[in-house]
Amino acid sequence: MSASTGLALDATLPCGTDVADLLDDVIENRPTSPHAQRCLDCQTVTRTLGGRWRTVRAAARAPVPEPAGLRARLVAALHADGTGDPLRVDGERGTLLLGPRVVTQLARRAARQVTVVRPGAVRYTEGRLSIEVAVRYGADIDAAAAAVRDRIARELADQLGIAAPGVDISVTDVFVAGGA
Template sequence: MTDPEHDPRWAAVRAAGRRRVPTPPGLVERVLRSLDGERSAEPLQLPSDGGTLSVSEPAFVLLARTVADTEAAAVPGLRVSAVALADSRLQVLATVRYGVVADEAADALRERITAELTRQLGAQSPVVDVHVVDVHPD
């Protein structure tokens, strides 16, 4: 494989990187709350066949991070950067290797995480959003 920095198609990646992406409403406040250690006192409520599973946010995020890292290893060219719970949705930030189709990799990871969380919890997983936030050359 040639060095992606010398590939003429890399110009499209640089151009996309220069485009300003608006900050989602409330993101800064949520990040600052998480840095202060402020967590929702309310447990996450997940529907299951036997009723409702209650799980604390820190425990769920820890499990989700472990699952995301494990499942990302099965998606070639994809790495997990961060995992957080926001508005009862699991937010996964990922990077892809240059040349990997980002949408396909994100969809594959989303499906794998959702299935594995549902299996491990025995309850319906929250909605999983996978955001490709960067491209790496190797």
């Protein structure tokens, strides 16, 4: 049996041992059974699976840094959450009042669709949306802002059937493509 390729994890070895059981033994660090100590097939498979699982354990230990500025964007978003005015949507059969959280959530979702920006605080006050964004380093800021406005307009039109209010965009940060 090859140690590196072609190992069928659903298979049963000629000795009657299930490969999946050997995998469980490896993962749970169970002592090798007397049979496996004698069986060459079991030893080969156990070595292969052990190598793969060591890779998983190494990955689990690798640090995962958070993107630069993430906490600042979070705190800004939290401060803005739920503040602002309701949005009036006048219809033929009456007026619909939407809380500021609904409007800002839709705007945030729309802004996220623009891949070169990351939204932070979003507010709706006095009939205008204001949104803070980080823009990807190297991106055209005017084009990014236009794309955000366009996405928000489309989202509000699709979801609420209304024209978008004015959208004020503040670029508060830049980020590097890929994350941090």
